[in-house]
Amino acid sequence: MKKSPLITSMAIALLATTASTGALAKGKLNVLCSADTDWCSLMETRFEQETGVKVSLIRKSSGEGYAQLRAESKNPKIDVWWGGTGDPHLQAAKENLTQAYRAKELPNLLAWAQNQSLVSDNRTVGIYAGALGFGYNENLIKKKGLPIPQCWKDLADPVYKGEVQIANPNSSGTAYTALATFVQLFGEEDSFEYLAELHKNVSQYTKSGSAPIKAAARGETAIGIVFMHDIMKQVKKGFPLKIVAPCEGTGYEVGSMSIVKGARHLKEAKMWAEFALRPDIQSLAQSVNAFQVPSNQASSIPAEAPNFDELKLIDYDFAKYGSVATRRHLLQRWDDEIKSLAR
Incomplete structure (x- = not known):
């Protein structure tokens, strides 16, 4: 039986659409965001557009985020915790709630961001400072x-x-x-x-x-x-x-990022980690009026960001004040x- 040209064209179009969708649909990712809502939304949208991964994102403050990781430690629902002050990230690392990962961009980060990784045995890393x-x-x-x-x-x-x-x-x-x-x-x-x-x-x-x-x-x-x-x-x-x-x-603060231990979507979580440390992605923050100092040395620093060289900063002991005790x-x-x- 001969197929009509119309049916053949529709079939080809359907196959093309399916193939395109399949190429983009590379997985899912559950993100807990402790930065400002506008920045969280920007990261979610940009990551989905670039990777095709479907992101389910919730926004909570740092303390609430840490509490959620503790409550769900036996059955984690979050894959990546992005943003928020570094102290609870360090505490989560000490309590084995997060897992070690060394991103490719780590050598390109500023000293305070690399130190966050060092003191946590690579269980968290700095993404911005404020x-x-x-x-x-x-x-x-x-x-x-x-x-x-x-x-x-x-x-x-x-x-x-x-x-x-x-x-x-x-x-x-x-x-x-x-x-x-x-x-x-x-x-x-x-x-x-x-x-x-x-x-x-x-x-x-x-x-x-x-x-x-x-x-x-x-x-x-x-x-x-x-x-x-x-x-x-x-x-x-x-x-x-x-x-x-x-x-x-x-x-x-050293705003931080951690991959949750037992993450259900580990591959996508690592993709997010690499994505979030790239200078081009960090430089987007100022477009939503996020004026922190980015951690990648090649990132664009907003003119409105605080100048750490001009401020009277204490020698903040992140290891001590991020410890559980x-x-x-x-x-x-x-x-x-x-x-x-x-x-």
């Missing part, structure tokens, strides 16, 4: 006649009662970085005395690390303790915020001595 600070709403400060804060200790002044927001360090990597920074700057005992005084001025401990500066942008609070790049993102949107690099000095101790003490205080 400096801690605080921002204030210039209009609100003027309206309320408040002095302009320049130092961490200024924020404990009673004049700022109810005017400060910071995240909860249990859920937020940003706030844990702040907690660890204060301990390294002032010593543990003095830092908890400071936190007790600061507590009197805190109107809310948010779940998300960037939420305090978003509240300041909206005029809901005068001051937000966050990473400087989160303040700059709101500045670029037109909000009247000023960035402060505290006079005493400050800590910084230290992190649990500080969080427990914060819960017992700060969170429970009346305001």
Whole structure:
């Protein structure tokens, strides 16, 4: 029986479509993203377009992401944890929740990114860096006649009662970085005395690390303790915020990436790791107003990114403050001595 030209053409077209789809449909990948939502979406879309891998992405803060990996350790649902402060990534590495992988781009990364891999036995790696600070709403400060804060200790002044927001360090990597920074700057005992005084001025401990500066942008609070790049993102949107690099000095984060131990889609997870460390991919971050310092030496650094050479940065001990014992101790003490205080 002869086939009609129409049927033959349809069959050829169907085969071509199937072949094309098959070439693209190379697998699935479950990603936990702890960076800003816009950046997470950019990475998801670009990876899918480039590889054909179907990405299922969820966004959680660093502390929440770490908690999920622990809860699912016997039956992991996540393949790659991308973004978020490095301390919980290091803790996950110490608890054997993630697995070793040396990406091809590792030798091309900046020293602080390679160090993240070194201290974790290659179970996590640095993808960006950001400096801690605080921002204030210039209009609100003027309206309320408040002095302009320049130092961490200024924020404990009673004049700022109810005017400060910071995240909860249990859920937020940003706030844990702040907690660890204060301990390294002032010593543990003095830092908890400071936190007790600061507590009197805190109107809310948010779940998300960037939420305090978003509240300041909206005029809901005068001051937000966050990473400087989160303040700059709101500045670029037109909000009247000023960035402060505290006079005493400050800590910084090494945003990290880890492949989960027992990942169901290991091949695709390694593809993501290679993809995320490429300079062309890292350079895309500024297109969604993500102004962290990228880890690959060949990446384009946003003009709005903090200049680490000009900041008074502490020698942040990532190995110690990313350890299981230290992190649990500080969080427990914060819960017992700060969170429970009346305001």
